[in-house]
Structures are given as structure tokens and as C-alpha cells.
Amino acid sequence: DAKTTQPTSMDCAEGRAANLPCNHSTISGNEYVYWYRQIHSQGPQYIIHGLKNNETNEMASLIITEDRKSSTLILPHATLRDTAVYYCIVRVENNDYKLSFGAGTTVTVRA
Amino acid sequence: NAGVTQTPKFRILKIGQSMTLQCTQDMNHNYMYWYRQDPGMGLKLIYYSVGAGITDKGEVPNGYNVSRSTTEDFPLRLELAAPSQTSVYFCASSYLGGYNSPLHFGNGTRLTVT
Secondary structure: OOOOEOOOEEEEEOOOOEEEEEEOOOOOOOOOEEEEEEOOOOOOEEEEEEOOOOEEOOOOEEEEOOOOOEEEEEEOOOOHHHOEEEEEEOEOOOOOOOEOOOOOEEEEEEO | OOOEEEEOOEEEEOOOOOEEEEEEEOOOOOEEEEEEEOOOOOEEEEEEEEEOOEEEEOOOOOOEEEOOOOOOEOOEEEOOOOHHHOEEEEEEEEOOOOOOOOOEEOOOEEEEEO
């Protein structure tokens, strides 16, 4: 049963990099780490995912430790529009379809 | 592509009434999901479907029913609304199982039961 642990909240200065940590110490070898975010009351939005290697796209970078027990989402230049709840999730209970969204990290970007 | 479309956006029900929350996607995704989100909380899976004619329970299925007669549509039915079902409901879809491909979410239906 792969679960994740994230800080409840964090602040970030506009224009600076935001580093969001996530622990997933029980992750299995074939489970991906996914990051989503939810802005205000909209539906969650996919950001990025990875298995072993670090990943980068137009939104963010994902750094996964070599033992895969933790990861960090990096927003390189945070803007006020990045204020949101960020969810780090993996598969639940060896079920291909069920994903567990915990409370996530509330990120507030300040001017 | 419109993506995942949910209707209605808002609804107020009286206790004991019934309603259907509509969800449709135009991405030809096999997998569809219903989540609910209570204030300040994460999302909890209600039901999911891996294809037309196939549905299964998630974490919190009591009080809800679903059907999947087509690939595109995955309606959620509340038969006897209760105050505990006041929540925001999100529908999502994915090409493969949720851990192996990104979920695409609709913008939600905000339901109040009084």
C-alpha cells in the first residue's frame, strides 16, 4: 500500500523556485509518482510524473531520489498563479486504477 | 477537444430527493472515475469504470450508483440525497489505469443537500 506524506503548507516568494517535497517510502518498483495541483475549486490538473529518472516539462521538474523513497517537485519561477494545493500520489494497494489523493500541500506564492 | 465535461455546475437538493450528475469525455478514454471532495480535504474515489459495461466501487460508494453504457458517458446517481452527500464531485478519465497515465478532470459539480 504505497502512500505519500507531504507538508501541510508552504510559502514561496514570487519569482523564486518552489521545492515541494514528498515521501513515498513504501513505493513499489513499478509504481509511478504523479503530481497534480488544484487551483481554488477547479478540478485537479496534471503536472508531471516519473518512475526513476528526473523529468522536466514546461510546468515543472521532478526529482526522484535513487532509492525512490522520496521526490521533489520544482516550480522554477513561481508566480501568483501557482498558488494551489499540490498533490503527490502513487498507486493504492496494487490496484491499477485506484489513486489516493490525500490533503496535499497548500502552496501560497507571495508577491 | 472539450476534455471532461460535467453538468450541472451547481445544484441544491432537499433530503430524500434524487439526481444524476452527468459526465462525458471526448478523448476516447477507457477509464473513468468519480471523486468527491469535502471542504479542506483531499479527493475520495466513489466509483470507477475500466470500460463500457464495467464498473467497480471505490473508497466511498454507499449512497451512489453508476452506469457506463458508452465509452463517453459515466453518470453518477444519488437516489436518496442526505446532508452527508454535500460535497464537490469531480469526474475524471484516463487512457490507461490511473497510475500509468494522467487523469483528466472536469471542473466539478457543487452539490448542497439541505
